[in-house]
Amino acid sequence: MAQAYTQETEQHGGDAPEPTGSRARRLLGRLRRDRGIWRRGLVLAAIAVLLTLVMIFHAEIPNRVGNLGSLLETFLPWLGLLIPILLVLGLVRRSASAVLSLVLPVAVWLNLFGGLMFSDKSGGGGDLTVVTHNVNADNPDPGETAKDVAASDADVVALEELKSGAVQTYVRALEGTYRYHTIQGTVGLWSKYPLSGTKPVDIKLGWTRAMRTVVDAPGGRVAVYVAHLPSVRVKFNAGFTAGQRDDSADALGAAIANEPQDKVILLGDLNGTMNDRSLAPVTSQLRSAQGAAGDGFGFSWPASFPMARIDQIMVRGVTPVSAWTMPRTGSDHLPVAASVKL
Template sequence: MGGLPEERTIDTTSVRPTTPRPSSRRSRARTRRLIAVAGLILLVAVICVWVPGLIGTAAAAALPWTGVALAIVAVIALFLARRVLLLLLVPALVWAVAIFPSLPGPGTSPATDATPLTVVSQNVRAHSGGAAASADDLAALDADVIALTELDGDSLTAASAALAEEYPHSYAIGTVGVWSRFPIDDAVPLTLGLDWKRALRVSVRTPDADVAVYVLHAASVRPGQQHDRDMMLEGIAQAVADDEAGSIIVVGDFNAASADPALSAVRSRLDWVRPTDGTLGMTWPAALPLVRIDHVFVRGLDVHSSTTRRAGNSDHLATVTSVSVGIRDADSAPGP
């Protein structure tokens, strides 16, 4: 009889670890290069925030979303190309520096001896037919001062009718208007270099002190056409610099994102009011806010809260800001 067949065994000692194929190495190298290039592009996009003109305006509008793009690239690098993560630190740090002045901030508690003042502002979108609805919604917020921009003849009439009873003091000129529970003095139209009026200044007499209220509807920005807007922003900055009022608040549609270099002159003379609701305070478009172009600036006022609210059917959210006014000095108090 024949013998049993020999058992075959596998010599495991001869198995060697596989090395990455050349194609796999090339793929990883290509991924690292693509991520590095993406980081460089995003770095340039952030740096453009400090470039005056249309480039800076566009970069400022995209700045918050540039941070989102950086985060996505970093996550991809974490899984596919960890070696380039350090390269992304540079654009991340530059982005943090650029976005910091526009981040939300804390509010302060109102002082017991100060007069609270709530100022709301909204671009009501001309020819939308929604000014009355916006006025009603804003009045429901228990505001003391309501500022509206992009008014046409019909919307001005509708807003005035809606606010007349509760806000008996008002002033409107061009495309802007202001309504107040407190008396208004020294109403002045402002052209800010244009041939028509898109801004105003009034003095609101609160029980304890006068507050200078500016309402601005800056010119629109279009590719290659932003001179009028920049001129108006420079003009409002100069106006508040020359204003001797102890308390000033400037509200309205600035048509400029928070980090826009065109706002630098205004920022140097007034305090930009940070949103206190933990958001970046985006105001446009109202259906899906992507950029904050409606702003609030103050001088000589304590800011307690600032947020945004939907009102009417405008394509802008409204800004809602609560401040307090200090006690008027005895020498400057008006007579009986």
């Protein structure tokens, strides 16, 4: 019987599983014999190098034509999606050049955004929690949105895009939680602590979409700015049109530069990300709470599928300890929040 079994095994030897080491050696041998493995996919490799250069030198891409540089910087993290696409194409082409070249864009993307994507910098111990929310002038249920924001139990709440007909709805919904409030044009601020020195801030629009006040918090007095910079547009024949937004950013930056208080918090919809060079008059003076103490990118717009963080909480002279986005309301933006140490 043993002899019969041996003969049968020899006759059907091909049915026995091949050792993993043998398969690997055979695959390596096949690759060594494939003389085109390095020559194929050179175009894909060139695209990977170009992607790397765009991410490294994005600040050098000019804004003269359609504000292309600012448009790219607004969605800069999403360039990372091209990497897995290039990887799949490289594997399909069986191109070592295409696959290995992806080390470059991967390294640069991780250097730029790895800290946001893969680390949670939030901590505890903040003594002031702030929220900002563009409530959307066309919000179908402003009362419910106000209740959602109040449920955060933040100490200070800033709202932008307040429609005149809905202002009293927000006032009534928030007055039970916040003793103090001020409304300047289409922006407003609600606080559990006294306010003083309140005034509109001229951001060169002809009507009020920015304000400044001082919150007398238990941890110290802090100047709080609320701003809603003009919207930007992407037009087929004009590119990324943001001239009015950029002029307002210059004016807001000048106001913050002249702020006498050491502690400053800016809350609002800036219609731009921290990467957008056109917001440099503001971003050069303040740091992002999300960047300093957030978990992930914290995208806030559009609410249905957030792709960019254009709603900002920025600080000077205070320490962010945590930052996060809140659940969706009736607006097309997500509320964003942060806790800071004064």
